[in-house]
Amino acid sequence: MYQYTQFDKQFLRARAAQHRDQLERFQAGQLSADEFKPLRLQNGWYVQRYAPMLRVAVPYGEISANQLQVLAQIAREYDTPDPTLLAQAQAMQDKIAGPAPKLTTHVGHFTTRQNVQFNWIPLSKSADVMDLLASVNLHGIQTSGNCIRNTTTDELAGVAVDEVVDPRPYAELIRQWSTLHPEFAFLPRKFKIAITGALEDRAAIGWHDVGLQMVKNAAGEVGFKVQVGGGMGRTPMVGSVIRAFLPWNQIMNYLEAVIRVYNRWGRRDNIYKARIKILVKAKGQRYFEEVEAEYQDILVKDGGLHTIPQAEFDRVAACFAAPALDLPSDSADWAAKAGANVSIEAAQTPAFARWMAQNIQPHQNPALRAVTLSFKRPGQAPGDATADQLDGAAALVSKYSAGEARVTHSQNLVLPWVRLDQLHALWREAKALGLAQPNIGLLTDMIACPGGDYCALANARSLPLAAAITERYQDLDELNDLGHIDFHISGCINSCGHHHSGHIGILGVDKDGKEWYQVTLGGSDGKALSGPTGPGKVVGPAFSSVEVPDVIEAVLDTYKTLRLPAQGRHEYFIETLRRVGQDPFKTAANAARHHGYETTA
Helix, strand or coil: CCCHHHHHHHHHHHHHHHHHHHHEEEEECCCCCCHEEEEEEEEEEEECCCCCCEEEECHEEEEHHHHHHHHHHHHHHHCCHHHHHHHHHHHHHHHHHCCCCCCCEEEECCCCCCCEECCCCCCHHHHHHHHHHHHHCCCCCCCCCCCCCCCCCCCCCCCCCCCCCCHHHHHHHHHHCCCCCCHHHCCCCCEEEEEEEECCCCCCCHHCCCEEEEEECCCEEEEEEEEEECCCCCCCCCCEEEEEEEEEHHHHHHHHHHHHHHHHHHHCCHHHHHHHHHHHHHHHHHHHHHHHHHHHHHCCCCCCCCCCCCCHHHHHHCCCCCEEEECCCHHHHHHHHHHHHHHHHHHHHHHHHHHHHHEECCCCCCCCCEECCCCCCCCEEEEEHHHHHHHHHHHHHHHHHHCCCECCCCCCCEEEEEEEEHHHHHHHHHHHHCCCCCCCCCCCCCECCHHHHCCCCCCCCHHHHHHHHHHCCCCHHHHHHHCCCEEEECCCCCCCCCCCCCEEEEEEEEEEEEEEEHHHHHHEEECCCCCCCCCCCCCCEEEEEEHHHHHHHHHHHHHHHHHEEEECCEEEEEHHHHHHHHHHHHHHHHHHHHHHHHHHH
């Protein structure tokens, strides 16, 4: 992991002290609510439907055991509202749609941008929380506002077997360049960058304002393929390639050009047309040409001010060397024996075998594996982690993964440095914490935003639907038979639950003040099992909340009827959908709608 310098640490402490001063002036009436709002937002403090929400930045998803322990402390000691406020919020939820699931407190929430959110911290305690975060090199800087947000990457960066170049040093350099960038503090709209260095795109780069794919040219030189203009929301678009190969040390100069032209011409009169994707679509080749001209000016007139020096890259890259692990000198022979022992344990324990099949990824080092802890289980919102689970996860990370973990795009936690001979022990301890659900990549490993239960922007609630689907599909044999399915739920068109990229997507919409849901099919985030990046298509008019589980079941039953054998397995859902088209699934969904009306009348 990147090691913060004294400058970094001093900067975070100063930022926390600045927030405390601003908070005290606000509490004393010296700052109005309108004056305080942009100041708190710059540190990740929102005010949502019922209470403040804090978004903590986890740059490119890397997080330490110590940081997880502090997040557990925040969840336990600070993520708790006044009981009267909680009761009022619960009563309002019940009023909206009948008895609602209990609103949860003392919980951290892993997000699709590899950050962590808390929903109930009183604003009066925010300065104490900022001090705690700064003590372990965490903060909320640029997790809000029209600025460059947290850069995300592949959760398997540095360990993936298909990796061409480790993207983490570049992600860290982008973090340093973009933090409090004076020219880009007030962009037309928020700006998101994703970077991957692997053959498989596990970072969904096509859905970002800028997507960076690390490549090597014919001479073996490292560079970037640069995409620009991706995004979800009201107008989902996949990024276009603006540069097929950019030398690695020019990435900051080029990003400067890309964002400077956007800052110059991006729409500021309409929030729905302010993202760079709208500008790229409207200007097309002209935008590309202006970026190239701006880039050349930066190189010639400014002398390539942000060209990355080799010495600075080497300093940062050294922080991402593989940790020193206690492995035998004859690592290859030892790994073969350890792997054989793991296979014996799996044969003797079917539950462990399931977990091995779904939650374990191969590693560049054959003596190691990457392990995913699942934060998707009945009775818990997708991505939620209780204080005890955060503490428990921290202990597992410290004991089994050299003190390092990764927050994933799919709202789970990856341990990237686990020894083969420790897999069974890790499984037992994770199981005791409720974090060993063997469902990674399956239907119940869903992505869901907090929705109307917490978010003031949401049109509908996401979490009750997530709970209903999770409860309906608890049979592990059935889940495995259904196979790989990306199931995503958003509570509004902003698409924080990435419904556009789901093989099955759910979008909450408002109709006459009531909650309804659109179902989309066929989206992809670009992973190998999903095919080319693209948005799903709506199957028909919106469904009521009580109809959606029946609709999903009908769609999946149709898939099971239509699928064909493929390479020793059944076709995956997305493969069958693309082969036969949408019509059979639309018919099944509409039939389920009518059945639902009959059974609930």
